[in-house]
Amino acid sequence: MIRKPGRRPGPPRRPGLARSQSTQRTTQSPVVQIDKLSHEVRGIARYPVDGKNKTLFVDNALPGEEVKVKITASRARFDEGIASEIIQPSADRRTPPCPHFEHCGGCAIQYMDPAAQIAAKQQILLDQLQRFAHATPEQVLPPLTGDNFGYRRRARLGVRFVKQAGSRKPQLVLGFREKRSNNLVDITECGVLPADFSAQIPALHQLVDSCTGRKQISHIEVAIGDDATALVVRHLQPLSEEDRQRLLDYVKTRDYHLYLQDDSGASTVWPEQGAERLAYGLADFGLTLQFHPQDFIQVNFDINRQMVSRAIELLDPQADERVLDLFCGLGNFTLPLATRAAEVVGVEGAKVLTERGRENAAHNNLDNIHFQAADLTADFTRSPWARGGFDKILLDPPRTGALEVVRNIATFGARRIVYVSCNPATLARDTAELIQRGYRLSKAGVMDMFPHTTHVESIALFEKT
Incomplete structure (x- = not known):
């Protein structure tokens, strides 16, 4: 449904069921204490197996809870299960309002208080930054939040x-x-x-x-x-x-x-006549962006508006600056940037989206934008549109991150880089690369783009040291 593909980060890649584990053991129902949450927002516990404590990942479980677990899979290094009975509930537990919650895979953590959800996601971001980049932001940004229901477009x-x-x-x-x-x-x-x-x-x-x-x-x-x-x-x-x-x-x-x-x-x-377009507005910038029903857009319009405003505030483009927007899509960040900067170059791998970006620039009477379709996994620093360099850079990559990109853009020496991420693990990996290339992690925080899901959307500001 969304542009950003890639494997969801989780425990180590799952091989087949370990032969050393018996079928009987996978049907056990141990009672365990949940210690903390994994980066998949699953409860983590330790329980005895063959005289040793083994890690257990538990769906439908919160830190501090005592739960009875139905084991669903046994691996060599960890087991998986679901909390079948909540013996001692957490204060953050809520009754899921959706009648389809037990079966539908859409909103996996509806049982968790919304404030606790966003706090857990923020901790996941900070943990991943520390684990993969040995970095802590100088300032943790307050989370961007909105309505927990009725948000998906x-x-x-x-x-x-x-x-x-x-x-x-x-x-x-x-x-x-x-x-x-x-x-x-x-x-x-x-x-x-x-x-x-x-x-x-x-x-x-x-x-x-x-x-x-x-x-x-x-x-x-x-x-x-x-x-x-x-x-x-x-x-x-x-x-x-x-x-x-x-x-x-x-x-x-x-x-x-x-x-x-x-x-x-x-x-x-x-309708039989008219453009095949829907639209959404970015009121802070006086813009309206048009899109085809099958174009990639952010599905949460409220958080998207907040996110765009925060990204522009962090990047702080000036009237005499040249700005690069990578993975620009149909211009979600490019057009707002163009209302502040002298020139903006928006680059995207999908040609159909750069065409849509040009339409949106014309629709909003912006003539200081250049959209370019390009393979961003290749070295683009010597491309004609990259000549002259950039004062500031924004990127919003897919779940796989932007390792090749951050290695290349460091050559521009931009004073600020804003990185919008839908995967804290790849953001952390790329953070390590940017630090190595002379940037410091100034600010970072999460945005509740997908309430009640395990999806973590975040934003980070890097400044040249």
């Missing part, structure tokens, strides 16, 4: 037909993946989606089930802008005219946009 609802016990024919399942599984959970609501769209999920389920080509529909994407909502229906075979009309009638009555997607891409069905 992008989602993909899977569609499958499953034969269930007691049914003679397969039943439609529409929803998100189960925890640690490729199976789908049939949902009737989703609290992290805006309430008006969440209320439409039963009707959407009924709509798909009414289509004669329903088994050809693999998923439905929703994209919600400030101005409109769009549905992108992915189908494996052409839909009949009757089914197209059913979908069209549905979106017209709700004033949604409709796109149909096959192997050749997505095409608009409704």
Whole structure:
């Protein structure tokens, strides 16, 4: 659903079940005391196995709790499990409000108080910086927080037909993946989606089930802008005219946009005229950014607005400075930077996004931006657009981080670098590289981009020593 791919950081890579561990042991239910949280926001405990204390990672467990654990996997160096009974709960434990929490893999830590969630994520960031870079920020920034529900503006609802016990024919399942599984959970609501769209999920389920080509529909994407909502229906075979009309009638009555997607891409069905765009605003800068429903955007508009303002404040671009924005996407940071700096160069690997960036620059009457599509894993420092160097640099890489990039940009000698990260482990790795190349970690903090999930979004300021 989002641009930033990569393996989620966790315990050591998991090999197959250790042969030395018996099947009986994996079904044990020990009672343990949770000591702390892992960087996956799982409880960590130690318990006796074969006369030695073994590490146990526990889902649905908080520090200080005494819990009964159902062991789900046994490895050579650690075991995994889930808290099946909370014997002594933490003061930070909350009752998950979502009726699908036990099965849906979307919001894994709804049982945790929101303030405790963000505190845990901040500690994860600081721990990772210390572990991989031996660094502590000179100033820990206050977390950026917003609404815990109704925040998500992008989602993909899977569609499958499953034969269930007691049914003679397969039943439609529409929803998100189960925890640690490729199976789908049939949902009737989703609290992290805006309430008006969440209320439409039963009707959407009924709509798909009414289509004669329903088994050809693999998923439905929703994209919600400030101005409109769009549905992108992915189908494996052409839909009949009757089914197209059913979908069209549905979106017209709700004033949604409709796109149909096959192997050749997505095409608009409704509205029949006008640009295939939604929009979101950045009020602090007087900007409106337009995007296609399948473009990458930050899914939490409130936190995104706060994040952009903080990034610009940290970078502090001046009217006579040249600024580089790497992994710029459609201009989320590039355009705000251009309202402050003399010139901004936005670089992105996906050409379609740089084209969107140019559209947005023109839409907002900004003529001091140059967008460039380039392979950022290669040395770009001698490219024509990089000539003259840069006074300040902002980068917002994918989960894999930007190791090659930080090695290259150090040659520019920029006075400040702002690094926006969705993976504290790769941020920490790249922090070590920047420190080695003459930068100090001035400020860092977390942003609650994805409440109730284990995802950690952070921002860091590096200054030239």
